[in-house]
Amino acid sequence: MIARFLANEGLRLRAYQPPTPEQRQIDQLLRRRSKIVTLKTALQLTCSDAPCLRTETARLLKSFAALLKQIDQQLATLQQAMPERxxxxxxxxxxxxxxxxxxxxxxxxxxxxxxxxxxxxxxxxxxxxxxxxxxxxxxxxxxxxxxxxxxxxxxxxxxxxxxxxxxxxxxxxxxxxxxxx
Incomplete structure (x- = not known):
């Protein structure tokens, strides 16, 4: 089965190209940012109808916003280090x-x-x-x-x-x- 695959597709196969350290770091930051946005949205939805939690929720949302801003700055710094980017x-x-x-x-x-x-x-x-x-x-x-x-x-x-x-x-x-x- 593998031999048949290689016979049919062998010429179109390419060698695996691992990501550069910068590409890997950008991927990790984007995944983390996505997860943080998901958590922030879940917090907003969960606590939106709880007036007794308003103060703590606002503090946490502000922390989430600061964390997202920091990730965005790291992404910008990484991309500036790549001249063609x-x-x-x-x-x-x-x-x-x-x-x-x-x-x-x-x-x-x-x-x-x-x-x-x-x-x-x-x-x-x-x-x-x-x-x-x-x-x-x-x-x-x-x-x-x-x-x-x-x-x-x-x-x-x-x-x-x-x-x-x-x-x-x-x-x-x-x-x-x-x-x-």
Missing amino acids: AQQLERLQSIPGVGPLTACWLANLLDRVPFANSDALVAFTGMDPQPCDSQTYEHCRERGWTMTEAIVIFARKMLRIALAMHKTQKCFDAQFVGKTA
């Missing part, structure tokens, strides 16, 4: 809806994993349940898709655009979205 972040943030954190995550991923095409990137991120890249959000909702389905469709579209921009080293240009060469 500034232009890449600027290009990625030119995509409507992509902010500093998403750009940071995408840049880290695209630098580390050499995706052959946008389908590989979409599959890697787990966002390939159904194709519909050329639709508008309203069109997707009119077709009866749930909010989650519509969001996944647009996340896939954003990933495809990000990979194209990464490969061409060009900024986002809305006039080319949906057009093929």
Whole structure:
């Protein structure tokens, strides 16, 4: 079975490329930040209807905000240490809806994993349940898709655009979205 796999897929296999120390640290900080945001949201939801906990909740939320600010500063410092990263972040943030954190995550991923095409990137991120890249959000909702389905469709579209921009080293240009060469 392994021999058959290697015979069929061997030429397309690539050697594993471990993350650089900076990439590993950025990944860890992004995961920690995500968990802290989840905990902060859970605290807000849990204590929102408890007036007796208002003071302590506010103090904890302020601490969460300070911790998130510290993580954001560490991410910025790490990225400033990578000379080519500034232009890449600027290009990625030119995509409507992509902010500093998403750009940071995408840049880290695209630098580390050499995706052959946008389908590989979409599959890697787990966002390939159904194709519909050329639709508008309203069109997707009119077709009866749930909010989650519509969001996944647009996340896939954003990933495809990000990979194209990464490969061409060009900024986002809305006039080319949906057009093929």
